[in-house]
Amino acid sequence: MDISLFSPYFLGSYGENNHEFEDIFLEFFRDHVYWRRSFHPEDLPPVSIIEKQSSHYLETMAKTKQELHKLSADLKQSVPFSNPRYIGHMASDLLLPGMLAQFITALYNPNNVTEEAAPVTVKMELEVGNKLAEMFGYNLDADKGAVAWGHLTSGGTVANYQSLWMFRSVKYYPLAVKRCGELADIDFVDGQGRSLQGMSTWELMNLSIDEVVQIRVNCLNKLKAMGDEKYDELIELLREQRIEHQGHIDFFDQHKDLKQPVVFVPATAHYSWIKAMKILGIGSKNLWQVPTDEKMRLDPMALKQLLLKAKSENRTVLAVIGVLGTTEFGTVDPISDIVSLRDEMSRDEGLNYYIHVDAAWGGYLSSVFRDENNRMREHEAVKAGFEYFPSAKVYNAFAALCETDSITVDPHKLGYMPFGSGAFIARNKNMCGFVVQEAAYVFDKKNRFVEPEPKLNQLGQYIMEGSKPGAAAAASYVAQNVLPLNAEHFGKLPASTIRTTEVFYHKIAALSEKLAGKATLIAPIEPDTNLICLAINPAGNSSTRVLNDFTRKVFEHIKIEKSTPMFSKEFIGSYTSIFRKNINDKVAHNLCFKLGLDPHSFVRDVEQVEFQDNALFVLRHTLMNPWLSDDKNGVTYMDMYLNYLEEIIVKLVEQ
Amino acid sequence: MDISLFSPYFLGSYGENNHEFEDIFLEFFRDHVYWRRSFHPEDLPPVSIIEKQSSHYLETMAKTKQELHKLSADLKQSVPFSNPRYIGHMASDLLLPGMLAQFITALYNPNNVTEEAAPVTVKMELEVGNKLAEMFGYNLDADKGAVAWGHLTSGGTVANYQSLWMFRSVKYYPLAVKRCGELADIDFVDGQGRSLQGMSTWELMNLSIDEVVQIRVNCLNKLKAMGDEKYDELIELLREQRIEHQGHIDFFDQHKDLKQPVVFVPATAHYSWIKAMKILGIGSKNLWQVPTDEKMRLDPMALKQLLLKAKSENRTVLAVIGVLGTTEFGTVDPISDIVSLRDEMSRDEGLNYYIHVDAAWGGYLSSVFRDENNRMREHEAVKAGFEYFPSAKVYNAFAALCETDSITVDPHKLGYMPFGSGAFIARNKNMCGFVVQEAAYVFDKKNRFVEPEPKLNQLGQYIMEGSKPGAAAAASYVAQNVLPLNAEHFGKLPASTIRTTEVFYHKIAALSEKLAGKATLIAPIEPDTNLICLAINPAGNSSTRVLNDFTRKVFEHIKIEKSTPMFSKEFIGSYTSIFRKNINDKVAHNLCFKLGLDPHSFVRDVEQVEFQDNALFVLRHTLMNPWLSDDKNGVTYMDMYLNYLEEIIVKLVEQ
Known part of the structure; x- marks a missing residue:
C-alpha cells in the first residue's frame, strides 16, 4: 500500500501540515469571533480598548503568557505519540480533520447533555453513533426491525460499564412486570401473547433483549388503556418492583429462586470489567473468566462448559463479553461462536444471554470489512493485500458483530481522535427506555405517558455521564465525513x-x-x-x-x-x-x-x-x-x- | 466591584481579546510543531513536499476544508454562552488562560490514565486536586493527619458516583477483615487496639473513614509480618471476604444482621444521585430524601429524625449528601449542621456516617472565603461588598467543608473551564487503597506487598474512568496559577x-x-x-x-x-x-x-x-x-x- 495516501490526514510527525493547520484554524477561529459579534451587534463590547491598555490588563496578560510558556516548556517532556518511533501504547498522531473540528468546536463549548445546550453537536453525536452502528452491521431502518443507537462516552471504560448497567436493567425487567401484574391482578403478556404469570423465573430471565422490549411495549400500552389515574398508580407500582428501585438485596429477597448473575469474559479482558462488577454491586467473583486458546482468543468449548455449569447452578447469565482486539495482545475473540452458541444454548438449554463486544481497540478495523455501500465485503476481497489477515476466524468474528447486542469502541484509539472519546453502540435503541432518568424539573402533563421510544435529543437521560463536550462529537463527525468508515476510505x-x-x-x-x-x-x-x-x-x-x-x-x-x-x-x-x-x-x-x-x-x-x-x-x-x-x-x-x-x-x- | 478587572480573563462576548488568543495560540502551536521536529531531527519527514502537490493530497485537503466549513456554518446555531444575554444554564465564557492551556496541551494529546502516557499532565492533575482541596480547607500536610487527594473526572456526575463507590468500599471493609480474622484465626485490631472480633456489626459499620483506614494499615502490617507465603494466602482470603468480590447478595447473606444501607440527599439533589443508587445496585428506594426548609436548604431537624429512623431499623447510613449550590436554585445546604449532627449521632447513638458534598455548582465559591494564605476569612471580611451574602448559615456551610469526607466540584461550571471537566476531592487519600485495581499486566515481585499509601501517578488504578485527556488538567492548572483560588484573585x-x-x-x-x-x-x-x-x-x-x-x-x-x-x-x-x-x-x-x-x-x-x-x-x-x-x-x-x-x-x- 502506498502510504503517501496518508499525507493529508495528519499534522505529521515532522508537523509537515503545519501551515494547513494554522490557516484553517485561524480562518475558523476568526469566523467564531465574528460570530460572537453577530449576536446583538448593537451592544457595545464589554471590554473597551482603553481597558486593554491598563496596567492590570497588561500584567494579567503577561502572567497568562508566562504560565503558558511554563506549560509549553513542561509539555516538551510529553510522549511523542505522533512519531513512528513511538510504538508503545495505543496512541499515535491524530486525524487532522477530527483534530481541527475538535479545536474549532471547543471555541463554542457546546454541552452534549441535551440539545438545549448543544443544538448542533448532539445531532452530530447521534450521527456518529449511527455511522459506527452501520460499520458494525447494525440496522438503522425502522422497517427492518430493531434500530441501533450509539453515543460517545469519556472513554471505553465507561462504555463497558454502560453495557452491564443497561443489560441488568433489561434482564430483570420481566420479573418486575410479572410481580406488578400479580400485585395489581393484571395479566401482562409477552410478544407471543404468552401470559407472564404462566412463565417461570428461569424463562423470564432467559429472554432476548428484543423480547423484553416487546414485553415493555405491551405493558405500557396496557397501562395506557386503563385511563390516567390507574395509569399513574400502576406505573408507580411497576417502578417499585424493579431492581433499580429495590436494590439487589430486596429484589433477590422477593425473588427467592433467583441466584447471583454471572458475566463471562475471556481471561484476556481489560481490567475495567472487574471494576464494572465491583461498581455495579454484582461482585467480581461473579465475573467468570473463560480460558483462551493458543491464539489467546476466548475458547468457545470452554465457554460452553461454563455456561452449562451456570445453568446447572440455576444462575442467570447476564452477559458474555467478547473482546475484539485485546488490550495486551490485540487478539480477536470468536464472536461468531459466541453468537451461535447463544442460539444453541437457547434452543437446547433455554439459556439466553446478552452479548457485548469490547471493541475499544479493534472496533475501527470493521471499516476494512465494509464496502462503500456499507455491505460486508467477501472474505477473499478483504484478504487481498494481506498475507494472513483476516483468518477465517477473524473474518467470522467481524461478520458476526451485527448479531451482538452492544459494542464498545474508542474513537481515541484506532479512530485517531483526541482523548477522551469512547463510544457505546447498542443494536436496539429501545434499551434506553429501561434506564431513562429525567431531570427533576421536567413536568409536562401533555406528554405524560411513558413512550417506549426514547427521545434521543435528551441524551443525558440515557447515559451514565451528565455534561459532556460536544467538541468530541464534532471531531468524530467531521473525520467520518472526510474519511467514511469503509475499506475505500478510512479502512486503508x-x-x-x-x-x-x-x-x-x-x-x-x-x-x-x-x-x-x-x-x-x-x-x-x-x-x-x-x-x-x-x-x-x-x-x-x-x-x-x-x-x-x-x-x-x-x-x-x-x-x-x-x-x-x-x-x-x-x-x-x-x-x-x-x-x-x-x-x-x-x-x-x-x-x-x-x-x-x-x-x-x-x-x-x-x-x-x-x-x-x-x-x-x-x-x-x-x-x-x-x-x-x-x-x-x-x-x-x-x-x-x-x-x-x-x-x-x-x-x-x-x- | 469594577468589572473591568475581568477584561483580560476571557476571550470576550465581542471576542475583544481575539488578537491575544491568536498570537498566543500560534506561538505555542509553532513551538509544538518544532518540538515534533526535535525528536530525532535526523529522520526525514514522512510527508514530502512533492506529495503535498499530488491531486489526492489537494483533494483531501479541499474535502477537509469543505467539511470544516459545513461544521463552522452549523455551529453558528450554537448557544451564545459567552454573551451576557445568555442567562440560562450553567455556562458562560471561558477563562482565557485555561482555554489556551487546553488547546495547547491537546496538541500533545496526553492520556492521564497513567504518568507513562502523560509524564507532565498527571502531575498537573494532582496539583489541581491539591489546590481545590486546599480551597475547601482539607489538609495536605502529612504531619497534620490525613492528607487530601483529588483528581478530575469527565463531569460532576461521575464524581458523585465515585463518592458512593469509594464510601461503600470503605464502609464494608471492617466486616471483611473481621471475617477474614475468623476464618484464619487471627485477631485484627482497630486503631485503639480493640479486637475486631469483639466488636458488633453495628459498631464496625459505624466507624469513621480514618478509623477504617487505620484498621487496614494494622491489618496489612500484621499480614506482612507473617512471611511471604502466608501473606499471599491471607491477602487473597481477605479479598474474597469483601463486598466487591462477593457482590451485595452473597455479602449480605454472610452477614445476616446487615440491613440495606441508606443514603441521604436533600429533596433538591441532582438526578445523578438516583442514577448512582441504581448503577451501584443499592437501589433508588434506599436514597432517602430529606425535606428542605423555606430557603430550599436541607432541614437538619428532619435529617435527624430520619437518621433516628434509620437507626431504629438497624440500617447503615452510608452517606449524607449535602449540596453546595443546588442545580435548580443555587441554594446551599447547612453543611455545618450535617457535620455537627454526625458528632452528636456518633456520640449519642453510635451512628456514624460519611459526608459527601455535591459542590458541582458552588464549589468554586469557596475561593471567596479564602485569603491569599489560604486561611478561612472572617465572616465580616467576606460580607464586605455584599448586601446579604453570605448569611451566617451559608458562611458556616463553607467553613465546615474541611470536616466533610469528599467533595464534587466542576471546573466546567463556576471554574469557567471547557466541558467536560469535573473533579472529585477526598479528605483522606488513603481511601484510594480500598478501590485500587491494577492493570492485568502488572507483576512485580519486588513491590509485592500492598502498601496503604496509593501510588498516585498510576491514576487509573483509583478512579472510575480509564483513558482521559490531560488537556483538561492543564487547563485548570494554568488557570489556577494565573488566578489563584482565593478572594484576592479568582474569587473576585x-x-x-x-x-x-x-x-x-x-x-x-x-x-x-x-x-x-x-x-x-x-x-x-x-x-x-x-x-x-x-x-x-x-x-x-x-x-x-x-x-x-x-x-x-x-x-x-x-x-x-x-x-x-x-x-x-x-x-x-x-x-x-x-x-x-x-x-x-x-x-x-x-x-x-x-x-x-x-x-x-x-x-x-x-x-x-x-x-x-x-x-x-x-x-x-x-x-x-x-x-x-x-x-x-x-x-x-x-x-x-x-x-x-x-x-x-x-x-x-x-x-
Missing part, C-alpha cells in the same frame, strides 16, 4: 498498519535467525490485528526468571522514565505479561519449546524464585502509526527499531 | 456575579411594584448564590395552573427552539419547577400568599386540572456571565433583560 489506514504488522512478524523470525547462538526471538502470540508482542531469550537459558530479567533489561532502553530525557530515546515501547494461569498447558509448553525454556520454570505458583516465574515478560508493540513503513531514510522505522533491538541484545548477551 | 469573579444577583433581586421587587395591577413578580426562593428564579403571576389570577400557563408563554420568548434562529432572541433563559411535594405547607402557603394564589390550587395531587397544579413553573437565571452588570450601553444587561420581560408581560396581560 488500519489496513496499512495490519500489513506493517505482518511484515514485522517475518522480520522477527529473520532477526532470530540472525542472532542464532545469541538469542531467540519469537512473537509469542500470532497477531490477529496490529498489536504484536516479542519474547526474547538469551541463548542457552532455560529459566523463565532469567528470560524475564533479560527482557526487562532490554525494555529499560525503550522505557519512559523520569531519569532520562524523552528525546534521548531511540524508540519508545511498552511491555506486558503472559500469565501462566491464563494459558493452558499446551500453549505454555509450546511457548517454552519455541523459546528453549524449561516448562518447569514457567509455573502458576512460584516455588524456586531464582528459576521460576508465573508470567512471561514480553515487549509489546502497538503498530498504529501511519509512517512505520516509511522508507525515506533508506530503511523503514520497523527496520531501524529491529536494528536497535539487535544492538541492545548483542550488547547485553556479550556483557 | 464569583463575588461579582453574586453581587449582580443581589442587585437583580431588588430589581425584581421594583419591577413588581411598577407592574402593580398587571402582574406580581417575586423571587420564590431567596438566592444563596448566583442563581435566581422568578415567579410571575398575572394580576387577579389565583390559579396555579393559570400562572404556569402564563409563565410558560413568557418563557417562550427566551427559550431555545428549533423554529427560531438563535440570534433573533433578545435574551436566553431557562426554567425550573418548584414541586409542591418538595416543600412544606408553610413554604407553599407563603409562596401562594406572595403571588396572590389560592393555596388550594397548588397541590401534591391534581384533581381540578384547569385550576390546580403540582408544581410552580418559574424562570431560572444563572448569573455567571462576568459582563452582566456592564453598563456601557447606558443600562446594564440585567436592566435590559428586565425591561424586555416587562414588555412581554405587559403585552401578554393586555392581550
Whole structure:
C-alpha cells in the first residue's frame, strides 16, 4: 500500500501540515469571533480598548503568557505519540480533520447533555453513533426491525460499564412486570401473547433483549388503556418492583429462586470489567473468566462448559463479553461462536444471554470489512493485500458483530481522535427506555405517558455521564465525513498498519535467525490485528526468571522514565505479561519449546524464585502509526527499531 | 466591584481579546510543531513536499476544508454562552488562560490514565486536586493527619458516583477483615487496639473513614509480618471476604444482621444521585430524601429524625449528601449542621456516617472565603461588598467543608473551564487503597506487598474512568496559577456575579411594584448564590395552573427552539419547577400568599386540572456571565433583560 495516501490526514510527525493547520484554524477561529459579534451587534463590547491598555490588563496578560510558556516548556517532556518511533501504547498522531473540528468546536463549548445546550453537536453525536452502528452491521431502518443507537462516552471504560448497567436493567425487567401484574391482578403478556404469570423465573430471565422490549411495549400500552389515574398508580407500582428501585438485596429477597448473575469474559479482558462488577454491586467473583486458546482468543468449548455449569447452578447469565482486539495482545475473540452458541444454548438449554463486544481497540478495523455501500465485503476481497489477515476466524468474528447486542469502541484509539472519546453502540435503541432518568424539573402533563421510544435529543437521560463536550462529537463527525468508515476510505489506514504488522512478524523470525547462538526471538502470540508482542531469550537459558530479567533489561532502553530525557530515546515501547494461569498447558509448553525454556520454570505458583516465574515478560508493540513503513531514510522505522533491538541484545548477551 | 478587572480573563462576548488568543495560540502551536521536529531531527519527514502537490493530497485537503466549513456554518446555531444575554444554564465564557492551556496541551494529546502516557499532565492533575482541596480547607500536610487527594473526572456526575463507590468500599471493609480474622484465626485490631472480633456489626459499620483506614494499615502490617507465603494466602482470603468480590447478595447473606444501607440527599439533589443508587445496585428506594426548609436548604431537624429512623431499623447510613449550590436554585445546604449532627449521632447513638458534598455548582465559591494564605476569612471580611451574602448559615456551610469526607466540584461550571471537566476531592487519600485495581499486566515481585499509601501517578488504578485527556488538567492548572483560588484573585469573579444577583433581586421587587395591577413578580426562593428564579403571576389570577400557563408563554420568548434562529432572541433563559411535594405547607402557603394564589390550587395531587397544579413553573437565571452588570450601553444587561420581560408581560396581560 502506498502510504503517501496518508499525507493529508495528519499534522505529521515532522508537523509537515503545519501551515494547513494554522490557516484553517485561524480562518475558523476568526469566523467564531465574528460570530460572537453577530449576536446583538448593537451592544457595545464589554471590554473597551482603553481597558486593554491598563496596567492590570497588561500584567494579567503577561502572567497568562508566562504560565503558558511554563506549560509549553513542561509539555516538551510529553510522549511523542505522533512519531513512528513511538510504538508503545495505543496512541499515535491524530486525524487532522477530527483534530481541527475538535479545536474549532471547543471555541463554542457546546454541552452534549441535551440539545438545549448543544443544538448542533448532539445531532452530530447521534450521527456518529449511527455511522459506527452501520460499520458494525447494525440496522438503522425502522422497517427492518430493531434500530441501533450509539453515543460517545469519556472513554471505553465507561462504555463497558454502560453495557452491564443497561443489560441488568433489561434482564430483570420481566420479573418486575410479572410481580406488578400479580400485585395489581393484571395479566401482562409477552410478544407471543404468552401470559407472564404462566412463565417461570428461569424463562423470564432467559429472554432476548428484543423480547423484553416487546414485553415493555405491551405493558405500557396496557397501562395506557386503563385511563390516567390507574395509569399513574400502576406505573408507580411497576417502578417499585424493579431492581433499580429495590436494590439487589430486596429484589433477590422477593425473588427467592433467583441466584447471583454471572458475566463471562475471556481471561484476556481489560481490567475495567472487574471494576464494572465491583461498581455495579454484582461482585467480581461473579465475573467468570473463560480460558483462551493458543491464539489467546476466548475458547468457545470452554465457554460452553461454563455456561452449562451456570445453568446447572440455576444462575442467570447476564452477559458474555467478547473482546475484539485485546488490550495486551490485540487478539480477536470468536464472536461468531459466541453468537451461535447463544442460539444453541437457547434452543437446547433455554439459556439466553446478552452479548457485548469490547471493541475499544479493534472496533475501527470493521471499516476494512465494509464496502462503500456499507455491505460486508467477501472474505477473499478483504484478504487481498494481506498475507494472513483476516483468518477465517477473524473474518467470522467481524461478520458476526451485527448479531451482538452492544459494542464498545474508542474513537481515541484506532479512530485517531483526541482523548477522551469512547463510544457505546447498542443494536436496539429501545434499551434506553429501561434506564431513562429525567431531570427533576421536567413536568409536562401533555406528554405524560411513558413512550417506549426514547427521545434521543435528551441524551443525558440515557447515559451514565451528565455534561459532556460536544467538541468530541464534532471531531468524530467531521473525520467520518472526510474519511467514511469503509475499506475505500478510512479502512486503508488500519489496513496499512495490519500489513506493517505482518511484515514485522517475518522480520522477527529473520532477526532470530540472525542472532542464532545469541538469542531467540519469537512473537509469542500470532497477531490477529496490529498489536504484536516479542519474547526474547538469551541463548542457552532455560529459566523463565532469567528470560524475564533479560527482557526487562532490554525494555529499560525503550522505557519512559523520569531519569532520562524523552528525546534521548531511540524508540519508545511498552511491555506486558503472559500469565501462566491464563494459558493452558499446551500453549505454555509450546511457548517454552519455541523459546528453549524449561516448562518447569514457567509455573502458576512460584516455588524456586531464582528459576521460576508465573508470567512471561514480553515487549509489546502497538503498530498504529501511519509512517512505520516509511522508507525515506533508506530503511523503514520497523527496520531501524529491529536494528536497535539487535544492538541492545548483542550488547547485553556479550556483557 | 469594577468589572473591568475581568477584561483580560476571557476571550470576550465581542471576542475583544481575539488578537491575544491568536498570537498566543500560534506561538505555542509553532513551538509544538518544532518540538515534533526535535525528536530525532535526523529522520526525514514522512510527508514530502512533492506529495503535498499530488491531486489526492489537494483533494483531501479541499474535502477537509469543505467539511470544516459545513461544521463552522452549523455551529453558528450554537448557544451564545459567552454573551451576557445568555442567562440560562450553567455556562458562560471561558477563562482565557485555561482555554489556551487546553488547546495547547491537546496538541500533545496526553492520556492521564497513567504518568507513562502523560509524564507532565498527571502531575498537573494532582496539583489541581491539591489546590481545590486546599480551597475547601482539607489538609495536605502529612504531619497534620490525613492528607487530601483529588483528581478530575469527565463531569460532576461521575464524581458523585465515585463518592458512593469509594464510601461503600470503605464502609464494608471492617466486616471483611473481621471475617477474614475468623476464618484464619487471627485477631485484627482497630486503631485503639480493640479486637475486631469483639466488636458488633453495628459498631464496625459505624466507624469513621480514618478509623477504617487505620484498621487496614494494622491489618496489612500484621499480614506482612507473617512471611511471604502466608501473606499471599491471607491477602487473597481477605479479598474474597469483601463486598466487591462477593457482590451485595452473597455479602449480605454472610452477614445476616446487615440491613440495606441508606443514603441521604436533600429533596433538591441532582438526578445523578438516583442514577448512582441504581448503577451501584443499592437501589433508588434506599436514597432517602430529606425535606428542605423555606430557603430550599436541607432541614437538619428532619435529617435527624430520619437518621433516628434509620437507626431504629438497624440500617447503615452510608452517606449524607449535602449540596453546595443546588442545580435548580443555587441554594446551599447547612453543611455545618450535617457535620455537627454526625458528632452528636456518633456520640449519642453510635451512628456514624460519611459526608459527601455535591459542590458541582458552588464549589468554586469557596475561593471567596479564602485569603491569599489560604486561611478561612472572617465572616465580616467576606460580607464586605455584599448586601446579604453570605448569611451566617451559608458562611458556616463553607467553613465546615474541611470536616466533610469528599467533595464534587466542576471546573466546567463556576471554574469557567471547557466541558467536560469535573473533579472529585477526598479528605483522606488513603481511601484510594480500598478501590485500587491494577492493570492485568502488572507483576512485580519486588513491590509485592500492598502498601496503604496509593501510588498516585498510576491514576487509573483509583478512579472510575480509564483513558482521559490531560488537556483538561492543564487547563485548570494554568488557570489556577494565573488566578489563584482565593478572594484576592479568582474569587473576585464569583463575588461579582453574586453581587449582580443581589442587585437583580431588588430589581425584581421594583419591577413588581411598577407592574402593580398587571402582574406580581417575586423571587420564590431567596438566592444563596448566583442563581435566581422568578415567579410571575398575572394580576387577579389565583390559579396555579393559570400562572404556569402564563409563565410558560413568557418563557417562550427566551427559550431555545428549533423554529427560531438563535440570534433573533433578545435574551436566553431557562426554567425550573418548584414541586409542591418538595416543600412544606408553610413554604407553599407563603409562596401562594406572595403571588396572590389560592393555596388550594397548588397541590401534591391534581384533581381540578384547569385550576390546580403540582408544581410552580418559574424562570431560572444563572448569573455567571462576568459582563452582566456592564453598563456601557447606558443600562446594564440585567436592566435590559428586565425591561424586555416587562414588555412581554405587559403585552401578554393586555392581550
